[in-house]
Amino acid sequence: xxxxxxxxxxxxxxxxxxxxxxxxxxxxxxxxxxxxxxxxxxxxxxxxxxxxxxxxxxxxxxxxxxxxxxxxxxxxxxxxxxxxxxxxxxxxxxxxxxxxxxxxxxxxxxxxxxxxxxxxxxxxxxxxxxxxxxxxxxxxxxxxxxxxxxxxxxxxxxxxxxxxxxxxxxxxxxxxxxxxxxxxxxxxxxxxxxxxxxxxxxxxxxxxxxxxxxxxxxxxxxxxxxxxxxxxxxxxx
Numbered sequence: 001x002x003x004x005x006x007x008x009x010x011x012x013x014x015x016x017x018x019x020x021x022x023x024x025x026x027x028x029x030x031x032x033x034x035x036x037x038x039x040x041x042x043x044x045x046x047x048x049x050x051x052x053x054x055x056x057x058x059x060x061x062x063x064x065x066x067x068x069x070x071x072x073x074x075x076x077x078x079x080x081x082x083x084x085x086x087x088x089x090x091x092x093x094x095x096x097x098x099x100x101x102x103x104x105x106x107x108x109x110x111x112x113x114x115x116x117x118x119x120x121x122x123x124x125x126x127x128x129x130x131x132x133x134x135x136x137x138x139x140x141x142x143x144x145x146x147x148x149x150x151x152x153x154x155x156x157x158x159x160x161x162x163x164x165x166x167x168x169x170x171x172x173x174x175x176x177x178x179x180x181x182x183x184x185x186x187x188x189x190x191x192x193x194x195x196x197x198x199x200x201x202x203x204x205x206x207x208x209x210x211x212x213x214x215x216x217x218x219x220x221x222x223x224x225x226x227x228x229x230x231x232x233x234x235x236x237x
């Protein structure tokens with residue numbers, strides 16, 4: 001059910017690909033298993049009230065499923081042409097700094113109401129080039145030239161949803177790939193520095209490589225760091 005390409009490879013003219021007079025299989029069981037791993041980690045969203053609620057019914061059967069990265073298979077997956085899925089896309093680490101201000105950046109209009117987190121709020125008085133590019137509301141806007149950052153924009157590496165006046169836009173991040181084995185740094189969470197269970201790998205060259213401190217960041221070492229004679233700069237393995 002995963003494939004609708006037929007069981008034999010075809011040439012561009014629709015004729016069969018032959019090797020030593022025999023048909024060439026379009027895919028194998030290994031291919032089926034690889035592509036099945038793409039669909040791991042999906043879960044249903046909550047049901048809609050007064051629409052589909054029924055006893056013993058779990059999750060919405062109307063809305064698209066979401067994916068939980070924790071349960072998604074993260075290993076490389078080979079493609080049918082002998083390469084790997086994602087070949088040909090740029091590396092996420094190669095995307096330009098503040099790509100949301102670069103030529104080709106795409107924004108999709110969300111509406112005049114939005115209840116989620118907003119990365120950036122723009123007004124006419126801020127002298128923002130991004131505000132000027134998005135102030136004429138349209139379903140989709142693609143920047144036709146690079147824009148210089150202004151104010152809070154200069155402090156951000158990435159954005160998700162931007163408020164422009166009374167409207168909201170979602171920035172569509174360019175499709176990119178991460179190397180499975182790259183220039184990774186393994187960091188230890190402060191409360192269990194000796195347990196590899198809590199170690200996390202980050203690629204320092206990507207925008208999402210660093211930490212976010214909910215209560216503010218500090219250069220003062222945690223007591224676990226002091227006990228292991230670590231500093232905030234060398235607390236890595």
